Amino acid sequence: MCSSICLSQRCNVKDQITLLRIKTSLGNPSVLSSWTSNSDCCNWRHVECDLYNDRIKSLTIFSGNISATIPDTIGNLPYLDTLILRKLTNLTGQIPxxxxxxxxxxxxxxxxxxxxxxxxxxxxxxKSLTTLDLSYNTFNGSIPPELAMLPNLESLHLDRNALTGSIPDSFGNFTGKVPAIYLSHNMLNGTIPKSLAQVNFTLLDLSRNKLQGELSVFFGRNKTIERVDFSRNMFEFNFSRINEFPSSLSVLDLNHNSIYGSLPETLTGLELQALNVSYNRLCGEIPVGGRLQNYDNTAYFHNRCLCGFPLQACF
Structure with a gap:
C-alpha cells in the first residue's frame, strides 16, 4: 500500500522500488542506510534525481562494505547517466x-x-559514454576492439588490471573523438599497431606492460600529443631517428626500456614539464637548450654512454 510519502515525494515510484531491490541484492549494506521505503529517494545518499523529470540520473556507491555482485536490477533505471561503483573491494563477479x-x-x-x-x-x-573507467580491478583477457566504436568517448581507463594480448588495431580507427587512454600496469604485449599513426592522441599511458617495437607513430610535427608515458616496457628503437616532435608535447617518459641512439636535438625546442629517459641504452651528449638542463641526473642516468650536464661531462 502506498503511504502518504507517495503524495509528496519527487522520486519516481518505479525508481524507488528498483533502488530498494538493488539495496536488497547488495545485502542491505550500512552505506545505503538512508534508502528507506518511507522517504523520498531523491533525498537518499549516493543517488541524484534529474531536476526536470525527477528520475534517478546518478548512482554513486563509494567505499562500502558490500559483498555481492552487480545486480541485474540496475538495468531498470532507464534515465541513469552516471554509474560509479568505486572502492568496493568485495564486489565480485563480472559486468552483467x-x-x-x-x-x-x-x-x-x-x-x-x-x-x-x-x-x-x-x-x-x-553509445553515449564519455568516460569508461574500469581501472584497479582484476579483469583479464584482451582489450575488446569494439571499444573504438564508442563515438563520444573522451577517456578510457583500463589500467591496473591483468589484461593480456596486444593493443587493438581498431584503436587507430576511433569512430568519434580520440580519447585519453590509460592502459598501464597490465600484461599487454606485441608491437604498437601501425594504424595508430592515423589518429592524434592527446594523452597516452602505456607504462608497465611488455610492449615492444618503436614509437615513431606518435610523434611528428602535425601530431597533437601532450602527455605520454611509455616507461617500463620492452621498446627498442633508435631514438635519434625521431627528429620531429609536436610542439604540444609536455610530458615524455621513456624510462626502463631498451632505447638506443642519441637524444634528438629537436627536444630543445619543446616546453617540457617532465622528461625521463633513464634506464635505457642511450649515448652521446645531452643537447644543450630548452629545458633539458632543468632536470636532475635521475632523468638521464643508467644509460650506456649518455653524457653532459646534468650528468658527467663528455670527454
Whole structure:
C-alpha cells in the first residue's frame, strides 16, 4: 500500500522500488542506510534525481562494505547517466549484460573492486559514454576492439588490471573523438599497431606492460600529443631517428626500456614539464637548450654512454 510519502515525494515510484531491490541484492549494506521505503529517494545518499523529470540520473556507491555482485536490477533505471561503483573491494563477479539497457549512460566507473573476467565487448553498445573507467580491478583477457566504436568517448581507463594480448588495431580507427587512454600496469604485449599513426592522441599511458617495437607513430610535427608515458616496457628503437616532435608535447617518459641512439636535438625546442629517459641504452651528449638542463641526473642516468650536464661531462 502506498503511504502518504507517495503524495509528496519527487522520486519516481518505479525508481524507488528498483533502488530498494538493488539495496536488497547488495545485502542491505550500512552505506545505503538512508534508502528507506518511507522517504523520498531523491533525498537518499549516493543517488541524484534529474531536476526536470525527477528520475534517478546518478548512482554513486563509494567505499562500502558490500559483498555481492552487480545486480541485474540496475538495468531498470532507464534515465541513469552516471554509474560509479568505486572502492568496493568485495564486489565480485563480472559486468552483467543488463547494463546495456542503460542507453543514456555517459559515465561508467567500476574501479577498485574485485570484478574479474574479460572486459565485455557489449560495452560498445553504450553509445553515449564519455568516460569508461574500469581501472584497479582484476579483469583479464584482451582489450575488446569494439571499444573504438564508442563515438563520444573522451577517456578510457583500463589500467591496473591483468589484461593480456596486444593493443587493438581498431584503436587507430576511433569512430568519434580520440580519447585519453590509460592502459598501464597490465600484461599487454606485441608491437604498437601501425594504424595508430592515423589518429592524434592527446594523452597516452602505456607504462608497465611488455610492449615492444618503436614509437615513431606518435610523434611528428602535425601530431597533437601532450602527455605520454611509455616507461617500463620492452621498446627498442633508435631514438635519434625521431627528429620531429609536436610542439604540444609536455610530458615524455621513456624510462626502463631498451632505447638506443642519441637524444634528438629537436627536444630543445619543446616546453617540457617532465622528461625521463633513464634506464635505457642511450649515448652521446645531452643537447644543450630548452629545458633539458632543468632536470636532475635521475632523468638521464643508467644509460650506456649518455653524457653532459646534468650528468658527467663528455670527454
Amino acid at each position: 549484460p543488463i547494463i546495456t539497457k542503460l542507453t543514456r549512460l555517459k559515465t561508467l566507473t567500476i574501479s577498485w573492486t574485485n570484478l574479474s573476467g574479460p572486459i565485455p565487448s557489449f560495452l560498445s553498445q553504450l
